[in-house]
Amino acid sequence: MNIILLGPPGAGKGTQASRLEKERGMVQLSTGDMLRAAVAAGTEVGRKAKAVMDAGELVSDEIVTGILSERLDQPDVAQGFILDGYPRTDAQARSLEDLLASKDMKLDYVIELVVDEDALVDRITGRFSCAKCGEGYHDRYKLPKIPTICDRCGAEDQFKRRPDDVEETVRNRLCEYRAKTAPILPFYEAKGIVRRVDGMAPIAQVNADIEAILDGR
Numbered sequence: 001m002n003i004i005l006l007g008p009p010g011a012g013k014g015t016q017a018s019r020l021e022k023e024r025g026m027v028q029l030s031t032g033d034m035l036r037a038a039v040a041a042g043t044e045v046g047r048k049a050k051a052v053m054d055a056g057e058l059v060s061d062e063i064v065t066g067i068l069s070e071r072l073d074q075p076d077v078a079q080g081f082i083l084d085g086y087p088r089t090d091a092q093a094r095s096l097e098d099l100l101a102s103k104d105m106k107l108d109y110v111i112e113l114v115v116d117e118d119a120l121v122d123r124i125t126g127r128f129s130c131a132k133c134g135e136g137y138h139d140r141y142k143l144p145k146i147p148t149i150c151d152r153c154g155a156e157d158q159f160k161r162r163p164d165d166v167e168e169t170v171r172n173r174l175c176e177y178r179a180k181t182a183p184i185l186p187f188y189e190a191k192g193i194v195r196r197v198d199g200m201a202p203i204a205q206v207n208a209d210i211e212a213i214l215d216g217r
Contacts, residue, residue, distance in 0.1 A: 001026065001080045001214050002105060004087075004188075007113030008177035010124040010170070011199040012206060016113070017082045019207050024214070025079035029071060031064055031086040038067045045070055065095050072103055088180040093187045109213055110188040112181075113199030113206065117174055120200070124170050131158045 001024070007013045017028040038046030039053075045066035049059050064086065071077070087093040100106055126139035132155040137144055144151050150158060164170075188194050197209040 001108045002083075002100075003080075003108055003214070004083045004110045005113070006110065006181055007199055008115060008117075008120065009173045010120050011113040011115050012203065013084055013113060015203055016206060016210060017084060020082055020210070023211075026082050027076050027079065028082045028084055029068070029077075029086075030084050031068070034067050034071050035059065035064070038070060043067075043070055061089075061092055061095060064092075065099055068096075069099055069103075072099070072105065087184055090183045090187055093184045107188075107193060110185075110194045111210060111213060112185075112194065112196045114196050115199040117171075120174070121167055121170050124165050125167050127165060128159050128161045130155055131160045 003026075005013050005017060017026075020026045021028055035046075035049055039050045040046070045063060049063050049067065052059050052063065068086070072081070083096075087096050096107075122140070123138070126141070127136060128138070129136045130150040130153060133150060133153040135150055135152040136142070137159070144159075148159075149156050164173075185194060195213045197206055197213070199206060201209070
């Protein structure tokens, strides 16, 4: 199965993509990761991208499509892929459609994790973690038993918060997501492949809902 996974920052796309990679052998394709890998590998398209970035310019849709084309030719993609962060415009969606057709591939679903924005802001701004072991906590939903000590590894005074997990920044990221996502949804809705799941549900339930879509249930 080949899918696009949509959802704003904090909606759980990364968590769900990791589950699909582990359970189904699908591969998460992030344009940023692919771009860095192509540059590091020195591929033809990677060299073009490096020249553009070294000049301080934005990488064109043509170069991004070229990098994605190279990645889709790798054998691990045969088990299915998860696109994250691309496409973001109607033009990119149409370009992707042509690229997949040229490789005798297609998108099966565009799955959007639907979230309540106020609840998502609360989820993100309240989270913190242990710098030693990565155990996650939340101001309202999951506090450590002893305020300064990690329940998991016992580290003391090692809790940290991401600097961008503040309300103004989070709301700006939500607005940016709406602006970038809105243009591509009508294109895929016309094809009848858009599906939506409740991104505010527990992680296991979101995973089960996505699995049900992929299994045609």
